[in-house]
Amino acid sequence: MFKEQSLNFLEKYLNTPSPTGYERAGQQLWIDYISEFVDEVRTDFYGTAYGIINPEAEFKVVIEAHADEISWYVNYITDDGLIYVIRNGGSDEAIAPSKTVLIHGEKGVVKGVFGWPAIHTRIGKDEDIKPKIENIFIDCGATSKAEAEELGISVGCIITYPDEFFDLNDRYFVCRALDNRIGGFMIAEVARLIKENANKLPFGLYITNSVQEEVGLYGAQMIAERIKPNLAIVTDVTHDTTTPMMEKKKEGDQKCGGGPVVYFAPAVHHNLRELIIDTAKSKEIPFQRAASSRATGTDTDAFAHANGGIPSALISLPLRYMHTTVEMVAKEDVANVIRLIYETLMRITPDFNLKYHDR
Numbered sequence: 001m002f003k004e005q006s007l008n009f010l011e012k013y014l015n016t017p018s019p020t021g022y023e024r025a026g027q028q029l030w031i032d033y034i035s036e037f038v039d040e041v042r043t044d045f046y047g048t049a050y051g052i053i054n055p056e057a058e059f060k061v062v063i064e065a066h067a068d069e070i071s072w073y074v075n076y077i078t079d080d081g082l083i084y085v086i087r088n089g090g091s092d093e094a095i096a097p098s099k100t101v102l103i104h105g106e107k108g109v110v111k112g113v114f115g116w117p118a119i120h121t122r123i124g125k126d127e128d129i130k131p132k133i134e135n136i137f138i139d140c141g142a143t144s145k146a147e148a149e150e151l152g153i154s155v156g157c158i159i160t161y162p163d164e165f166f167d168l169n170d171r172y173f174v175c176r177a178l179d180n181r182i183g184g185f186m187i188a189e190v191a192r193l194i195k196e197n198a199n200k201l202p203f204g205l206y207i208t209n210s211v212q213e214e215v216g217l218y219g220a221q222m223i224a225e226r227i228k229p230n231l232a233i234v235t236d237v238t239h240d241t242t243t244p245m246m247e248k249k250k251e252g253d254q255k256c257g258g259g260p261v262v263y264f265a266p267a268v269h270h271n272l273r274e275l276i277i278d279t280a281k282s283k284e285i286p287f288q289r290a291a292s293s294r295a296t297g298t299d300t301d302a303f304a305h306a307n308g309g310i311p312s313a314l315i316s317l318p319l320r321y322m323h324t325t326v327e328m329v330a331k332e333d334v335a336n337v338i339r340l341i342y343e344t345l346m347r348i349t350p351d352f353n354l355k356y357h358d359r
Contacts, residue, residue, distance in 0.1 A: 001335050006192070009033045010165070010185050014175045017102065017160040019071030020089045023047050023211045026067055030184055030209050037191040038207065044226055048219045050208040051191060057204030059350035062232040063190060063341055064220065064299055065183025066213030069176065070323055072159035074103065077149070081142030083112065085159060086133070089214030090323050093131045099325070101138055101159050107152030112140035112159075163325035171330060172256070178319060178327040182334065183235045184209045186317070189338045190345070202349050203230075213299055220299035224306035231272055231311045231354060232303040233344065235337060237329070238263075238290060238316035252290045254318045256330040259286030260337045261316040265296045267304035269311035271353055276313055279344045285336050290316065311354045315340060 002010075009029070018026030027049045031041050038051030049067075070089035077083055083103075097116035102109050114136055122129045129135070138159065142148035165175040173182070191207045193199075206227050210219035213236075224232070241248050242255045254261050262276055280287040295301045296314050304312040317337050320328040 001331060006185075006189060009188075010173075010182075013185060014165045014177055014181055017071075017104070018067055018069055018177070018181065019158050019160055020068040020212055020214045022104070022158050023067045026181065027209065027211070030067065030188065034188045034191055034207060037188070037195040044223060046219060046222060047211045048209065048223045050206050050223065050227070052207075053191070053194060053205040054201055055204055057202075059203040060206060060227060060229040061203050061345065061348060062206045062208050062224075062227060062229040062303065063187045063345070064208040064210060064232055064234045064303070065187050065236065066180045066211070066219065066299055067184050067209045068211055068214050068219075069160070069179070069181065070214050072101075074153060074155050074157040074159065076155065077145045077153065079145050081140065081144050081148045082115075083138040083140060083148065083153065085136065085138065088158065092323050093133050093136050095324050096136045097131050100162055102162050103138070103140060103153055104158045104160070105152030106154060106157070110140055110151050110153060112138040115139045161325045168328065172328045173331060173334065174326055174328045176325040176327060178329055179237045179322055180213065180235075182237065182317060182329060186235055186334060186338050187341070190342045193338070193342050194345075199346065201345070205345065210299055217299050217302040220302035221306060224303045224310060228307055229303075229310055230350075231269070231348075231352075232300075233272070233276075233313050233315060233341060234298055234300040234303060235315050235317065235341065236298040236300075237319040237322065237327075239322060240318045240320040243320055254288050254290055256318045256320060256328065257332060258288045258318060259333060260340050261288045261290045261318060263290050263292060263296055263300070263314040263316060265292035265300070265314070266294070267296055267301045268313050269304070269354070270356065272311050272313040275347060275352075276315060276340065276344050279347060280340055283339070283343045285340050285343070287336075287340065288318070
């Protein structure tokens with residue numbers, strides 16, 4: 001299903017910490033990988049990277065994912081050397097207790113643990129203690145604030161989880177940060193297919209890996225204004241709603257193994273979306289549908305609302321357990337998202353109708 005070279009890159013890419021605002025290490029891996037498939041690679045001031053095929057072409061098409069993962073910031077160090085945190089993105093305090101962490105300090109990485117009181121010290125109280133941002137804390141083994149600082153830990157240091165990539169039952173990829181470095185992998189694989197198949201595109205293709213999505217779509221906003229594309233196809237993850245505690249009436253009905261999810265939303269351009277759906281049908285690529293009532297919550301919104309409006313569409317990958325350290329996607333869905341983006345690009349021309357009206 002995937003080449004060994006591709007899987008080796010994916011594993012290394014996912015395992016490399018790239019928290020929001022600090023995506024540099026992961027982006028460098030991505031740049032190194034994609035460079036052989038494109039004519040040139042560029043970056044902006046905040047670290048968004050994009051490979052270009054046909055950089056001189058006037059008509060510009062973007063395929064985009066985001067590179068950052070959620071994390072924590074050191075916010076306060078107690079006199080006893082314990083560390084309190086704030087979110088960097090949508091980090092979930094419910095999964096923190098007993099997790100191992102990596103504190104990216106000024107002297108290098110320091111290991112730590114999210115401590116938590118034993119169950120028999122909590123049960124029997126008027127209300128069982130629940131993890132909250134106010135009560136979760138990290139123990140790095142220091143006995144004082146001065147000792148923690150001597151280790152290179154200070155307010156503002158980034159904290160990530162060490163959980164790494166693995167294959168589950170030869171069916172799923174599992175890792176933290178599949179949201180959305182799996183997207184960066186998929187758009188890079190589209191570039192690889194174009195190179196290997198020697199396709200001659202009638203437009204400039206900008207394979208774009210944006211930063212800072214998890215805190216407000218900021219990288220996409222910046223790069224949309226820099227590239228000024230004629231249209232954009234964004235890929236991100238969405239919820240598999242078949243697992244316990246997911247409400248389909250609220251979150252829709254999508255599942256891992258069911259194929260790419262094509263979104264309907266105000267920001268999604270009708271003509272581009274229908275081209276994607278028609279491509280899926282004609283190429284017999286399984287797909288699912290989902291709707292967003294206001295915003296998609298993805299970089300699609302940033303592109304759609306930039307530069308007076310960029311026709312944009314969203315192809316999502318179903319994922320289980322979002323914003324945990326065991327995010328899970330079906331391998332066949334990953335392959336089909338790659339194929340759907342690739343086949344859609346093969347049908348785009350500079351005279352593609354991007355207006356709803358004749359005037």
